[in-house]
Amino acid sequence: MAGTRAARPGFRKQSLQALVNSLADAIGTDAVIQAVSASDPDASEKSAPDDAVRIQLQNSVLTIDVEIVSSGYPRDIRNAVRRLNLRKNAHRHPGDVIGMVAAQSLSPGSKRELKESGFAYYEFVGSLFLKHGFWLINIEKNSNPVRKKEGVVDLFTDARENVVHALLMHNDTWLSGTELARLAQTSQYTCSLVLQELILREWVNEEGKGPGKRRKLIRPGLLLDAWAENWQGRNAQESRWYTFVENPGLLLGELAERIDTHQLDFAWAFTGTAAANTIVPVLTGTDSAEIVVADGDGHLMAEALNLKPAPKGANISLVERRGASLLFRSKCADRLGYFASPYILYLDLLNGRGRNKELADSFRKHLELLWQRN
Incomplete structure (x- = not known):
C-alpha cells in the first residue's frame, strides 16, 4: 500500500467501522456512536477525507478525528499527527474533539508518544486508548507477535533473529553488510531485509553509499523491547x-x-x-x-x-x-x-x-x- 495514508475508500470504511465496534464494546449501549466524514470519499490523496467518529452520551458529544495510516512507522505517525493538528484549528464539529491515529499495528514507543502528546490510538486487533476529560478507555490486546503483521517485516525468524542479535551485541559499531553477515552467520540478503525494516522504524542509522555504506543501531532499547515481546510468545x-x-x-x-x-x-x-x-x-x-x-x-x-x-x-x-x-x-x-x-x-x-x-x-x-x- 503506497503512501502513508490508507487512502482506499473500502479500507477506510472497514477501519472506521471496526473502531466504532470497539468503542461500542468499551462504552456500552448508552452511547450513540457513528462514523462521519467531512469531505468527498473519492477525494485524492492530497485532500483525503477527514474521517471521524462521533460519540454522544447523555448531554455530551465527543468527536474523534481519525487519521488511518497503512503502517505504524515513525514517519507515518508524525505525518498523521501533523494532519490532525491542522484539522484541529479548522474543526466544524460540536462538542469536545480529540485526535486519533489508527493503524494495523503500533510500536510501544509510538503508543507512548501519542499518549504523551494527548492523542488517542487504535490498532486493528482491538487495542484502544482514549483519554480526554472524563473519557478514559485503555484496552491492550495481544497482536500475536509471533505472527507476521501485514506490511511489516518479521524480524525474528531464525536467520533474521541472528542479525538482530548481532546488531545488539555490536550496537556501538558502524557495520558494513559484509561485516554484519559474518557476525550474524547469515547471508547479506537477510541482513539487508532486517536493516531496511529497522531504518524505516528509525532504529538504525546509515551513512555512505555503495560498498562503503555502513549502518549502526541507535535505538537498542526499542529493538530489545520488540525482541522481548516476540520471545514471550514462543513455546520452547x-x-x-x-x-x-x-x-x-x-x-x-x-x-x-x-x-x-x-x-x-x-x-x-x-x-x-x-x-x-x-x-x-x-x-x-x-x-x-x-x-x-x-x-x-x-x-x-x-x-x-x-x-x-x-x-x-x-x-x-x-x-x-x-x-x-x-x-x-x-x-x-x-x-x-x-x-x-x-x-x-x-x-x-x-x-x-x-x-x-x-x-x-x-x-x-x-x-x-x-x-x-x-
Missing part, C-alpha cells in the same frame, strides 16, 4: 531433570566441570536465573540451572551429566532451541563454562518465574549502562 522445548550436588550454590561450577570432562562436541550455554545472577548479583542464592542447547541435543546433554528425569523437584532445565540463542555465547571466568549472551540471559528472565522479574529489571539496567558508555 524444555525438559526438567535432577542431579545431586553437595553444595547447590556451586551448581554451575559442578555442571561445568562435568561437561568439561566429557568434552562435548556440540554448543551449549548456561542461561536463566543462576547465570544472570552471576553477572548482576541480586538474589542471595540460586539452586537450579538452565542450559540451552541446539534442537535435538537435549538427550546428549542429559546423558553426559547423568541426569534423571524430574517432573517435580527438578534442579536442571534443558532448553532446546534453534536460532540465535547460542550465538555470541562466551566463556565465563571462574571455570563456570559457557554463558549465553547478555541479551539471551535477559530474554530468558522474562518467564515470570520466582524473582526473575526483579532480576530482569536489574539486568536491563546493566544493559542500559553498557549502551550509555557507547
Whole structure:
C-alpha cells in the first residue's frame, strides 16, 4: 500500500467501522456512536477525507478525528499527527474533539508518544486508548507477535533473529553488510531485509553509499523491547531433570566441570536465573540451572551429566532451541563454562518465574549502562 495514508475508500470504511465496534464494546449501549466524514470519499490523496467518529452520551458529544495510516512507522505517525493538528484549528464539529491515529499495528514507543502528546490510538486487533476529560478507555490486546503483521517485516525468524542479535551485541559499531553477515552467520540478503525494516522504524542509522555504506543501531532499547515481546510468545522445548550436588550454590561450577570432562562436541550455554545472577548479583542464592542447547541435543546433554528425569523437584532445565540463542555465547571466568549472551540471559528472565522479574529489571539496567558508555 503506497503512501502513508490508507487512502482506499473500502479500507477506510472497514477501519472506521471496526473502531466504532470497539468503542461500542468499551462504552456500552448508552452511547450513540457513528462514523462521519467531512469531505468527498473519492477525494485524492492530497485532500483525503477527514474521517471521524462521533460519540454522544447523555448531554455530551465527543468527536474523534481519525487519521488511518497503512503502517505504524515513525514517519507515518508524525505525518498523521501533523494532519490532525491542522484539522484541529479548522474543526466544524460540536462538542469536545480529540485526535486519533489508527493503524494495523503500533510500536510501544509510538503508543507512548501519542499518549504523551494527548492523542488517542487504535490498532486493528482491538487495542484502544482514549483519554480526554472524563473519557478514559485503555484496552491492550495481544497482536500475536509471533505472527507476521501485514506490511511489516518479521524480524525474528531464525536467520533474521541472528542479525538482530548481532546488531545488539555490536550496537556501538558502524557495520558494513559484509561485516554484519559474518557476525550474524547469515547471508547479506537477510541482513539487508532486517536493516531496511529497522531504518524505516528509525532504529538504525546509515551513512555512505555503495560498498562503503555502513549502518549502526541507535535505538537498542526499542529493538530489545520488540525482541522481548516476540520471545514471550514462543513455546520452547524444555525438559526438567535432577542431579545431586553437595553444595547447590556451586551448581554451575559442578555442571561445568562435568561437561568439561566429557568434552562435548556440540554448543551449549548456561542461561536463566543462576547465570544472570552471576553477572548482576541480586538474589542471595540460586539452586537450579538452565542450559540451552541446539534442537535435538537435549538427550546428549542429559546423558553426559547423568541426569534423571524430574517432573517435580527438578534442579536442571534443558532448553532446546534453534536460532540465535547460542550465538555470541562466551566463556565465563571462574571455570563456570559457557554463558549465553547478555541479551539471551535477559530474554530468558522474562518467564515470570520466582524473582526473575526483579532480576530482569536489574539486568536491563546493566544493559542500559553498557549502551550509555557507547
